[in-house]
Amino acid sequence: xxxxxxxxxxxxxxxxxxxxxxxxxxxxxxxxxxxxxxxxxxxxxxxxxxxxxxxxxxxxxxxxxxxxxxxxxxxxxxxxxxxxxxxxxxxxxxxxxxxxxxxxxxxxxxxxxxxxxxxxxxxxxxxxxxxxxxxxxxxxxxxxxxxxxxxxxxxxxxxxxxxxxxxxxxxxxxxxxxxxxxxxxxxxxxxxxxxxxxxxxxxxxxxxxxxxxxxxxxxxxxxxxxxxxxxxxxxxxxxxxxxxxxxxxxxxxxxxxxxxxxxxxxxxxxxxxxxxxxxxxxxxxxxxxxxxxxxxxxxxxxxxxxxxxxxxxxxxxxxx
Numbered sequence: 001x002x003x004x005x006x007x008x009x010x011x012x013x014x015x016x017x018x019x020x021x022x023x024x025x026x027x028x029x030x031x032x033x034x035x036x037x038x039x040x041x042x043x044x045x046x047x048x049x050x051x052x053x054x055x056x057x058x059x060x061x062x063x064x065x066x067x068x069x070x071x072x073x074x075x076x077x078x079x080x081x082x083x084x085x086x087x088x089x090x091x092x093x094x095x096x097x098x099x100x101x102x103x104x105x106x107x108x109x110x111x112x113x114x115x116x117x118x119x120x121x122x123x124x125x126x127x128x129x130x131x132x133x134x135x136x137x138x139x140x141x142x143x144x145x146x147x148x149x150x151x152x153x154x155x156x157x158x159x160x161x162x163x164x165x166x167x168x169x170x171x172x173x174x175x176x177x178x179x180x181x182x183x184x185x186x187x188x189x190x191x192x193x194x195x196x197x198x199x200x201x202x203x204x205x206x207x208x209x210x211x212x213x214x215x216x217x218x219x220x221x222x223x224x225x226x227x228x229x230x231x232x233x234x235x236x237x238x239x240x241x242x243x244x245x246x247x248x249x250x251x252x253x254x255x256x257x258x259x260x261x262x263x264x265x266x267x268x269x270x271x272x273x274x275x276x277x278x279x280x281x282x283x284x285x286x287x288x289x290x291x292x293x294x295x296x297x298x299x300x301x302x303x304x305x306x307x308x309x310x311x312x313x314x315x316x317x318x319x320x
Contacts, residue, residue: 006030007030007060008030008031008032008059008060009030009031009032009059009060009061009062010032010034010055010056010059010060010061010062011024011025011031011032011033011034011062011063011064012034012035012036012050012061012062012063012064012079012083013033013036013063013064014038014063014064014065014066014072014076015038016066016068016072016287017064017065017066017287019287020064020284020287021033021064024064034050034051034052035051036048036049036050036051036079037049037051038075046074046075046078048075048078048079050079050082050083050086053086056083056086056087056088057086057087057088058087058088058089058129059088059089060088060089060090060092060130061083061084061086061088061089061090061091061092061128062091062092062093062094063076063079063080063083063091063092063093063094064094065080065093065094065095066095066096066097066286066287067095067097067098067099067118068099068286068287073118073121077121077122080093080122080125081124081125081126084125084126084127084128084133085126085128087128087129088128088129088130089128089129089130090128090129090130090131090134091125091128091130091133091134092133092134092135092136093122093125093133093134093135093136094136095122095135095136095137096136096137096138096259096283096284096285096286097137097138097231097259097261097285097286098115098118098137098140098141098145099118100114100115100117100118101115101140101141101142101145102115102141102231103115104116104141104142104144104145104148105142115141115142115145115148116148119145119148119149120148120150122135122149122153123149123150123152123153124152125152125153127152132151132152132153132154133152133153133154134153134154134156135149135153135154135155135156136156136158137155137156137157137158138157138158138159138160138258138259138283138285139157139158139159139160139161139230139231139258139259140157140230141230141231143157143189159190159193159258160258160283161190161193161194161228162193163283164228164256164281165193165194167281168197168226171224173224176222176223176224176251177197177223177224177225177226178197178198178199178200178218178220178223178224178225178226178250179194179197179198179199179200179225179226179228180199180200180201180202180218180220180225180226180227180228180241180245181199181200181201181202181227181228181229182202182204182213182227182229182237182238182241183202183203183204183237184201184203184216186228186229186230187199187201189230190228194228198218198219198223199217199218200215200217200218200219200220200225200245201215201216201217201218202214202215202216202241202244202245203216204237204240211240212240213237213240213241213243213244214244215244215245215248219248220245220248220249220250221248221249221250222249222250222251223250223251224250224251224252224253224254225245225250225252225253225254226253226254226255226256226281227241227242227245227253227254227255227256227277228255228256228257229255229256229257230257230258230259231257231258231259231260231261232255232257232259232260232261232262232282233261233262233263233266234262234263234266235262235266235267235269235270238255238277239269239276239277241253242255242276242277243276246276252278253276253277253278254277254278254279254280254281255277255279255280255281256280256281256282257281257282258282258283258285259282259283259285259286260280260282260283260285260286261286
């Protein structure tokens with residue numbers, strides 16, 4: 001039986017994801033890069049133009065987005081809303097990092113769950129000829145956020161853990177690796193995908209005004225311990241985890257996060273290895289952050305970040 005031919009995909013992208021889009025397109029002759037003029041009027045509001053829009057009719061379209069700040073969300077949503085209305089055969093939006101994901105619940109009256117707000121905005125993407133838009137997100141902070149999206153889009157939650165596992169198995173003495181989780185939430189999220197490794201589970205307890213990280217379960221003594229979480233902000237939790245793991249005899253401590261957010265250049269505290277984390281693994285889900293870190297780290301002669309082109313192995317299947 002003859003296999004169906006793979007589809008050609010027109011891949012559009014935001015400005016800061018251009019490098020990543022080109023790397024993705026270089027992996028397949030079926031992915032054709034398309035361009036958008038990201039211009040602005042004198043008052044600062046977007047003046048956008050989709051090049052060769054007449055060629056989109058009947059084609060499978062994808063858009064690689066990066067909502068790195070509130071300033072760029074409006075212009076990208078404008079393009080995302082416009083593309084499926086050009087009679088596209090299907091439409092896929094790849095948003096590697098869902099930036100409001102950690103603000104998903106209301107703990108007291110007056111809190112605003114901005115994850116719900118952004119999900120509603122994405123749920124209003126017009127339906128293409130092929131049906132609802134496929135929305136691909138990697139390691140969203142809370143899986144229950146799938147219920148924030150309406151039935152007019154198809155959210156598809158992927159994970160970077162398979163690439164992490166591949167990397168860990170390539171390391172020398174891979175049989176001496178222990179995976180550590182900084183809290184129960186990370187354990188619940190990832191432990192089933194990493195169950196071939198011994199595990200350590202930490203938790204945070206409050207002592208007065210301080211939050212202390214302690215080991216709840218497992219033994220890191222003599223092992224290379226890899227802390228696994230979905231994202232890092234200031235890095236404080238990772239640093240406290242490293243300290244407690246080292247105090248319990250860990251031979252080496254590394255860290256993995258899918259999303260290296262690092263606001264206010266907080267990655268700087270890891271540059272000189274002063275915090276005891278010898279290797280830091282992350283993916284290109286935030287291109288603007290990664291480019292800044294790469295520049296700083298290369299000047300320091302320190303290269304802890306694993307610049308995995310995760311889209312090559314995962315998103316390409318959705319685009320085709």
